[in-house]
Amino acid sequence: MDVKVNNISKSFDHKTHVLEDLSIVIPSGSLTTLLGLSGCGKTTLLRIIAGLETSDTGSISLGDKVVFDAEKKINETPIKRNVGFVFQDFALWPNMSVLQNVEFGLDSKMPPLSLKETVTSFWKKHKERKEKIKTKAMECLKMVRMDAYANRLPSELSGGQKQRVAIARAIAIDPSLILFDEPLSALDALLREEMRMEIRNLVKTLKMTAIFVTHDQEEAMSISDSIIVMNKGKIVEQGTPEEIYWHPKSKFVSEFIGKASFLDPNHFLRPEDISLSFSKKKEKISVTVEHVQCKGGNYFIEAKDTNGRVFCFFDEKALEIGKTLTIYFSEEDIREVR
Numbered sequence: 001m002d003v004k005v006n007n008i009s010k011s012f013d014h015k016t017h018v019l020e021d022l023s024i025v026i027p028s029g030s031l032t033t034l035l036g037l038s039g040c041g042k043t044t045l046l047r048i049i050a051g052l053e054t055s056d057t058g059s060i061s062l063g064d065k066v067v068f069d070a071e072k073k074i075n076e077t078p079i080k081r082n083v084g085f086v087f088q089d090f091a092l093w094p095n096m097s098v099l100q101n102v103e104f105g106l107d108s109k110m111p112p113l114s115l116k117e118t119v120t121s122f123w124k125k126h127k128e129r130k131e132k133i134k135t136k137a138m139e140c141l142k143m144v145r146m147d148a149y150a151n152r153l154p155s156e157l158s159g160g161q162k163q164r165v166a167i168a169r170a171i172a173i174d175p176s177l178i179l180f181d182e183p184l185s186a187l188d189a190l191l192r193e194e195m196r197m198e199i200r201n202l203v204k205t206l207k208m209t210a211i212f213v214t215h216d217q218e219e220a221m222s223i224s225d226s227i228i229v230m231n232k233g234k235i236v237e238q239g240t241p242e243e244i245y246w247h248p249k250s251k252f253v254s255e256f257i258g259k260a261s262f263l264d265p266n267h268f269l270r271p272e273d274i275s276l277s278f279s280k281k282k283e284k285i286s287v288t289v290e291h292v293q294c295k296g297g298n299y300f301i302e303a304k305d306t307n308g309r310v311f312c313f314f315d316e317k318a319l320e321i322g323k324t325l326t327i328y329f330s331e332e333d334i335r336e337v338r
Contacts, residue, residue, distance in 0.1 A: 001176045001209050002028045003049065007058035010044055010233075018044045019055070019233045026226075028063075031203050031210045033220040036230035037256075042213045045230075046179050049211065050085050051078040062176055079109065084170030084178040088185055090162040092154040092169075099150040102137040102169045109173050140168040143202065160191045167199070171206060178203065180212040184219065192216075196223045217257050221245065229253050246270070251337045259312040266336055271300070273333035274313035281328035287311055289323045303327070 003026040010019040018041045026032045034042040047053040049060060051067065054075060060068040062083075067076040078085075092101050110129065117125065141147040144164040154162055163183055170178055180199065184192040200223050203210045214220055220227050221241045229236045229244065229252075237244065237253045248254040251265070260268040275281055287303035290310075298314045303325070305311070311327055319325070 001063040002026060003177060003209060003211070004061040005045075005049065005058070006060070008045070008048060008055045008060070009057040010041070010048065010053065010055050017233055019048075021057075022233070022235055023058075024228060024235060024238070026209060026211065028209050029207055030225040031200060031212060031223060032226045032228060033212045033214060033224040034228050034230060035214060035217065035220040035257075038215055040230045041233040042215075042230050043181055046181055046211060046213050049177075050083045050179055051076060051081050052085075082173065082176045084173060084175035086163070086166050086170045086178070086180045086183045088182045090154070090159075090166045092162060092165060094154055097151050097153060098141065098146060098157070098165050099134070099137055101154070101165055102140055102172050103133050105169050106133045106136055106172050137168075137172055140172040141165070143171070144168045144198070159187050160195060163187065163195065164198075167202070171202070171208075175208070178208050178210045180210065182213050182215070184214070185216075192219065193222075199223065221257070229256065231256075247335065248337055254335070254337050261311040261313075262309065263334065266338070267334050268337065269311070269329055269333055269335070271313045273329050274311060275328045276313075276315060276325065278328055281330045281333075283329050283331060284326050285311070286324060286326055289319045289321050289325070292318050292321060294318065 003024075005022065005024045008019055008022045009017070011017045022045065034045060036042050044053060048055045055068065055070060057070050059066060059070065062081060066074055067081045068074055093104065096104065110133070138147055138150065141150055144167050146161060146164045146168060149157065149161065154165070157165070166183070183199070184195050187195060196219055199212070212223060224241055226238065227241055227244050228238045231252060237249055244253060244257050248257065254260040254268055259271050261271070261274070262268045285305050287305045289301060289303045291302040293300040295314070298316055299318050301313050301315055301319055303311050303313075313327065
């Protein structure tokens, strides 16, 4: 199910403009990331799509269904939009077990039983309904490897386990769209890396359309089919991770995604473009090493030339700070931005 957002704007107190005339199209079955600095409006946009906030202008369509239109005064509730939402703070009921947390969303979505039934019929259908909900909830917990923890309370779980439960709850309602609001920000680095791959695999296995919000560039690059870069309430650029990294259209994106070494205001190199060996790279610049960072199997180097330009590159050795050396690159490696 594709998502179409047209001319969305949002301000608070008619003074603070959070989103300005924003339009995007998210293809069905894709995992798209909204990436930007804190306060750029990405979470507000996510909440507007979910129906948790109301836009001042524009329209939103989920598939063929218009769920919001400011002019026509259409504004479907979050439940009617059939959207799953995974919150940053997990948002689990502390007094409910893991199983009950997942069942809660299912129970609220299913139609209520008719009070016109006979007592015997009513209780029979009530029991069948409860069993159906439990079976579905357990299936979802199994998908995220939390079925063995079904009877535990959230207070007995780690951060990663809580987030898995939150994901199970979101997918249990068979949403047409699932939204993730910085779901991994509270987790440690190793667990974040593990969870983002789990989220991607789950979304692809279930063939869902997903929107993922983060301010972490590495996270966005690794999890996304497409990245939408936002800044100050506007969309700066949209493309695949490869397009955004290797061929950014603006200086902001070139510096926000990865490291950029600028030869002049409009031309730059990526660290991978720079070599310390001549090989076939004909362009060369003399630089002095200023900073060295260990990155595990190699080292990240920052060096400066006599004009004050900073060049970033990788090397297998920890180069000596203050050492003068020659870096090489090819003319075709030079990238242009506006």
